[in-house]
Amino acid sequence: MPKESPDRITIRRPDDWHLHLRDGDMMAAVTPETATRFGRAIVMPNLVPPVVTGAQAAAYRDRIMAHVPEGSGFRPLMTCYLTEDTDPEDLARAYADGIITAVKLYPAGATTNSASGVKDFDKVRPVLERMAEIGLPLCVHGEVTDPSVDIFDREAVFIDRVLKPIRKKTPDLRIVMEHVTTENAVDYVRDSRANLAATITTHHLIINRNHILSGGIKPHYYCLPVAKREKHRIALVAAAISGDKRFFLGTDSAPHTDANKLLPCGCAGCFTAINTMSCLAEVFDAAGAMHQLENFTSLAGARYYGLEPNEETITLVKGEPVTYPARIDTAEGPVTVFDPGFPLHWRVE
Numbered sequence: 001m002p003k004e005s006p007d008r009i010t011i012r013r014p015d016d017w018h019l020h021l022r023d024g025d026m027m028a029a030v031t032p033e034t035a036t037r038f039g040r041a042i043v044m045p046n047l048v049p050p051v052v053t054g055a056q057a058a059a060y061r062d063r064i065m066a067h068v069p070e071g072s073g074f075r076p077l078m079t080c081y082l083t084e085d086t087d088p089e090d091l092a093r094a095y096a097d098g099i100i101t102a103v104k105l106y107p108a109g110a111t112t113n114s115a116s117g118v119k120d121f122d123k124v125r126p127v128l129e130r131m132a133e134i135g136l137p138l139c140v141h142g143e144v145t146d147p148s149v150d151i152f153d154r155e156a157v158f159i160d161r162v163l164k165p166i167r168k169k170t171p172d173l174r175i176v177m178e179h180v181t182t183e184n185a186v187d188y189v190r191d192s193r194a195n196l197a198a199t200i201t202t203h204h205l206i207i208n209r210n211h212i213l214s215g216g217i218k219p220h221y222y223c224l225p226v227a228k229r230e231k232h233r234i235a236l237v238a239a240a241i242s243g244d245k246r247f248f249l250g251t252d253s254a255p256h257t258d259a260n261k262l263l264p265c266g267c268a269g270c271f272t273a274i275n276t277m278s279c280l281a282e283v284f285d286a287a288g289a290m291h292q293l294e295n296f297t298s299l300a301g302a303r304y305y306g307l308e309p310n311e312e313t314i315t316l317v318k319g320e321p322v323t324y325p326a327r328i329d330t331a332e333g334p335v336t337v338f339d340p341g342f343p344l345h346w347r348v349e
């Protein structure tokens with residue numbers, strides 16, 4: 001049990017089960033921000049070109065490690081990007097060698113850098129079957145790309161059209177539905193019997209679609225899946241604070257430069273690596289659920305991935321509003337930090 005008083009709580013060091021570290025100069029700038037705060041992170045493979053083979057995942061891991069501050073103890077958990085040409089044996093080897101922790105499924109065109117994703121889900125059946133056999137988890141960006149489906153319905157439709165058939169044909173495949181944004185997804189995960197869990201982002205616990213669209217368009221709140229109605233946000237908070245071990249933190253911290261966000265066709269993604277724990281503590285505290293924060297950030301995800309929780313602990317302290325930078329500088333340009341829209345009173349000691 002976390003040690004807790006009204007203004008102080010000590011929990012296991014958190015992990016981030018869905019993170020974008022990018023590459024090159026951006027990676028150099030954002031990797032320390034996560035490495036100093038989290039024990040481990042599942043690193044998304046949607047680089048350009050994507051990380052598709054075990055060898056590429058190992059090389060990417062080494063590039064990340066070069067920017068992990070000494071003594072942080074941070075461990076990047078690597079993923080491969082599933083394509084219609086993925087070789088099941090390459091994945092099986094990379095998993096056996098401890099190079100990858102999961103495989104990522106992007107429907108082609110669903111989100112940032114997903115052009116090489118899957119169009120025909122039958123083509124990846126042999127890979128999914130091999131993954132089920134060896135217990136290699138599949139992380140899923142759960143949105144259909146059918147342009148005739150309303151963007152606010154794409155997650156719910158994905159569950160019926162894609163996820164249910166995959167789970168029926170491959171019931172032993174361990175799946176993580178990434179960054180869920182709807183009550184539909186929460187209910188679907190909660191009603192499942194086995195082999196299904198979900199990550200929830202920091203920002204989807206805080207914003208709804210009004211934050212993006214009301215009173216002027218707010219590109220820094222635009223991410224995919226796009227934030228939905230308030231009733232969905234409420235369902236996400238309920239899942240996060242429930243103590244249910246199938247819901248855990250994946251920040252989906254997805255840095256884009258301001259120049260790439262503030263465009264007629266701006267990029268999707270919120271950069272939350274810096275203030276995530278303060279944001280989450282605020283949300284859990286407001287819900288009277290500080291005692292469930294540790295499960296969400298530090299226990300449930302490790303358990304689903306079959307890993308031990310981190311040995312180290314962190315202490316969060318409540319007091320005067322926390323200060324954090326509005327943006328960070330990178331050699332590619334400034335990146336705006338997620339603004340929850342309210343003061344944050346919890347800081348990591």
Ligand SMILES: NC(=O)N[C@@H](CC(=O)O)C(=O)O
Binds near residue numbers: 112141
């Ligand atoms: N979440 C986002 O809005 N963007 C992510 C991609 C993703 O996770 O879908 C990115 O790579 O920028």
Ligand SMILES: [Zn+2]
Binds near residue numbers: 111
């Ligand atoms: Zn995604």
Ligand SMILES: [Zn+2]
Binds near residue numbers: 019
């Ligand atoms: Zn993501």
